[in-house]
Amino acid sequence: MPRYPNLWFYIDRSLAPSYEQAVKLVTNHLRRAMRLREFYGPFSNPEGCDFEARLEHLQPWEEPAPAALRHAHAFHIRYYYTALARQKLDTVRNFYRFAASVHYEVEHANPNHADVEMCPVCGRTGEYARVKGNLVEMVHDPLGLELVLTGKIRRETVRFEDWEQREVGGIGAVEKHVFPGLTGDRNTLRIGVVVITSPLPPSPR
Numbered sequence: 001m002p003r004y005p006n007l008w009f010y011i012d013r014s015l016a017p018s019y020e021q022a023v024k025l026v027t028n029h030l031r032r033a034m035r036l037r038e039f040y041g042p043f044s045n046p047e048g049c050d051f052e053a054r055l056e057h058l059q060p061w062e063e064p065a066p067a068a069l070r071h072a073h074a075f076h077i078r079y080y081y082t083a084l085a086r087q088k089l090d091t092v093r094n095f096y097r098f099a100a101s102v103h104y105e106v107e108h109a110n111p112n113h114a115d116v117e118m119c120p121v122c123g124r125t126g127e128y129a130r131v132k133g134n135l136v137e138m139v140h141d142p143l144g145l146e147l148v149l150t151g152k153i154r155r156e157t158v159r160f161e162d163w164e165q166r167e168v169g170g171i172g173a174v175e176k177h178v179f180p181g182l183t184g185d186r187n188t189l190r191i192g193v194v195v196i197t198s199p200l201p202p203s204p205r
């Protein structure tokens with residue numbers, strides 16, 4: 001079953017002259033706000049996305065973790081808009097709409113990518129200890145959503161692993177909602193909805 005996008009953006013049509021511009025408004029904002037590195041493929045398993053963006057080497061899980069399981073984390077977002085536009089799902093009343101799939105996982109260069117069940121950061125631990133089912137849909141997806149909406153993972157602020165320790169941040173002060181997933185074809189724990197009705201706040205530098 002394909003992934004159900006766990007983050008939806010609604011952009012007031014007065015803010016952009018076209019659907020493409022509305023998409024750019026958000027993706028450019030996120031790129032700057034979170035310092036995302038963007039990738040345009042070709043991807044081995046694109047799942048219908050237009051492009052993706054990542055941050056690597058966040059929150060390393062080091063000693064006393066078992067040596068073979070140590071890893072840092074990646075934030076990974078995939079954007080979907082061409083497929084929605086093709087099916088005329090790109091506008092709803094006075095909003096442009098597009099979707100993304102976000103998750104937080106073992107970083108891509110680590111041999112354990114993507115799953116380490118016992119990791120206190122990205123594993124089936126803490127508040128997620130009792131969730132059943134696919135680790136990606138039940139843990140990695142809601143963690144990615146938490147980071148992009150709040151700048152936190154498990155309520156802790158995430159910072160870049162450099163001397164400055166700047167906050168990774170997230171989308172910032174916009175209207176956001178989180179709904180339960182796992183209904184119908186929504187094979188992900190939670191769905192985030194971001195509603196943009198005024199120009200986006202400037203990104204921190």
Ligand SMILES: [Zn+2]
Pocket residue numbers: 076103105114
């Ligand atoms: Zn990923």
Ligand SMILES: [Zn+2]
Pocket residue numbers: 061071072073105106116119120121122123
């Ligand atoms: Zn982890």
